[in-house]
Amino acid sequence: MKRLIDQILSAHQKEALLRGLGREPTYAELAMVSAMWSEHCGYTHSRHFLKQLPREAAHVLAGPGENAGIIRVSDDLAIAFKIESHNHPSAVVPYQGAATGVGGILRDIFTMGAEPVALMNSLHFDIRAPRGKRIAEHVVDGIADYGNCTGIPTVAGEYSSYPWYVDNPLVNVVCVGMLKPKQVLKASTAQPGDLVLYFGNKTGRDGTGGAIFASLNLTDNTREQKSAVQVADPFMGKLIMQATLELIRRGIPSAMQDMGAAGITCSTSEIAYKSGLGIEVDLDAVPVRAPGITAEEILLSESQERMLATVPPDRKHLAEEILNRYPLDYAWVGVINDSFDMTVHCDGDEAASMPLDLLVDGCPVEDYSSLTPERLREGRDRSVDLTGIAGLTPRASDAVSETPSLNDLLNTYQNTSHYASTRFIYEQFDYEINQRTIGGPGDDHTLLFDPESKRAIALTVHARSPWTLQHAYRGTRAVLAAAFRRSIAAGAYPLGLSNCLNFPSPEREETVIDFGGTTLAMTEFCNTMEIPVTGGNVSFYNESDVGAIAPTPVFVMVGKSFLGPDRYRYTGGTGTLYLVGAPRLQAGDLYAVWRLQRDGTLQEAQVPEVDFEREHELGMALLRLYDEHAEACGVYDVGKGGLFKRLVEQFARPDRDILLAHGLPWRPEDLLFGEGPCTYLVFVPSKSSVDVQAHLAAFEVAEIARIAFGRGYLRGDMLDDLDLKPFRRKADESLEPFLSDDLTI
């Protein structure tokens, strides 16, 4: 026993456990503690920073700590949303890893009484390597099969390919649900005497110790731990979703929690602890499918599609009546009491009995008070210290062109996968089912229709690893501002922020500084913008012997849009393009891509310096513009690939020319491929009389181009006539040539 403790717990943790228990733990107790105190469940290295995030707002109905965040949109509508990572499982068994990621995030949403209405994803690979390509293909297939089979549309996503994901792909999935504000069901509302209901799949050995697995670096050794990856059954997922929503609609459970990481251990202990009560669990009652499965295995199993609820005894028969109509297993596995302890019985004996505060909240956490905000803002100097980041290998370059020419940039744009249409990915997802998608993956904005208000809910998911790699604090500020601009362009002020913080090992100091810098940037953003953090997920240990990933915080924003089905859409007419802001080439994604390809570094690349106050003011001005003229003009953010990508994807037509204005104050490289703070593109069709410059009088606005009849060219005095048709064709061809692997067999 002694040796086992030393293997599983750190000296720190061991001391805390022995002190808390006042005796040696039993095997079952040690198993429970090992899962609950893992980085994945215990937030050992992140809690210090996470607890500083602003999470209060009058419209937050459920915040961090619950299965998902919930915000009130109107008296009749609340939105539940959350993002979660499934990076480690997807690296080992890409199809199952990604599919169970979708299953898990769906459960987080319907557990709270919300009906899942949309899925999104943020996927990051290195598709230059055959292995990365294969991972990408199978991850997409896994996400598609689970989402499609459960009937939840995958309405948006983003994808990137950088060398630092070569061994550690990032698979982050988002689910959004709708519910009535008074339907919210939490995990913290169980009552003494309530019965503990288990339903869904039987418990097997799959996924045993998954939470612990997620808390290790990927090595060849861990990569063989396929049993730590769960197996997905989307049909069962759909059944438990229907059953759960029916139970909640009928007001039967008093509290609910899904079985995700650390399975039964986590769900039973948290439901009791959050309710301020105790719990008794009888493992002999748990439906199992593996013969000879031990108590410890049942406690640690992460078999998918399992739910836990507490039900007052007088509603037991009502619950059974409903569950009997579904082809799934259920069992009464315990009872809630007021002991503040968790007691586990197995084979008639008491296998564990320990205080809940010790189990759930007793994990010693790291204290990083010495890292002051000043220190975090300073960050670590990446230009000197890039060692350890996978794929960053400075090469001696010929030094002929220190800055890229317009032609270099156009070539890079044309020949990388970065700016190809993601159609090859999103066409594998059913993005239309349930008829709410009025802005889908091929559209300029992501919009879900709310038939009640006749307006849309705008969704945004965004990450920019070259920025956050250069400087975690400043980079995160820039990503947050970029995501905010996307939300504004979709007509919505964000009502809440969810996040998935993907980082390397927290056992290295530089990761901790980066992580602290990211959370500090989030705090500043949330305070200035008055947007609460409603939930999130931390994924550490995204590194292998090849190297670490770039810190990759992924942000999700949800808001109520001024846009509806009648919003303006460019369909090929003539009109005027206005640019707000001042883009700079070095801050743009294309520059980083060019640098990486040429020199294997990010030297000279920049992070845009953003001013949240200014972003806020401009955002509000644009929303006022939409409020008055949503049918008469279009607002677009200028993101990856800069203005050029917008022009090619949104406005290039074989029978139109885009005529750049004379005497524009930018170099073409900056104008076309740069990015910057407070940067948007606004299009006003000829027949509309919207005065953009009057609306945005307090900001830098320039009339940059007109769209006129022509032959598909970009023309202007700053460049030679450029035929946009090949670029358009290239974008339409999508990622297929970069990704396609033969799946036919």
Added chain:
Amino acid sequence: MNRQRAKIAIIDFHGTLCERDCFAAFEDFKEFDPYLIASDYDRFPGQVDAVVVPGGFSYGDYIRPGAMARTAAITRALVEEAEKGTPILGICNGFQILCEIRLLPGILLKNQDGRFICRDVALKVVARRNAFLKHVEQDVLRVPIAHKYGQYYASPETLESLKANDQIALQYCDADVRTTDEANPNGSAEHIAGVTNKTGNVLGMMPHPERRTLAWSLGQDGRRMLESLVAFREFARASGL
């Protein structure tokens, strides 16, 4: 007036997904009175004017799409309605189910490139024998597909008899109404997107017309098929059938 609204039975298997979209599409017409019926029932409650077998993943597509649904209690009643001549529309998984229970010829294989495809397609209306197509005036309908198993396959003899009997109802086509390999998204034989039975009352199709029926939908071409059913019923009533 309620009595005159056509009763539309929408069959709901475990794992069916598009039942609500179909319900919403029919509910949007004053002429229709749609209702959902669980597949565990062995008969329809009273009069049925049309039956819809919606898309989804009935029983998780285990074994193969549609195979498990065939064993559901409602199947016999469905076959009886088919034999009575009631208009029946199977969409996507519903098409696969109708093929599995042999109400329609052929079978749906995995798409040629092995992947799920969600995409708008153009459909050439080839034969208008089914009530859902009889009064469609357009030659081309634009509706989306969303399937992984949509490659229509039948033996050469069956394909010949389909052609001879005007049973090919819908084919994938391009913007110029040409049926080309490029316009065929999944490798279906004869570019088939939809077929009918010999008598024409049973129609199975892979694309989803129900997704193009509502005011905020991206198009209205699916609505044309429901309007056709309205016109068909009026025609039937006027001619005293």
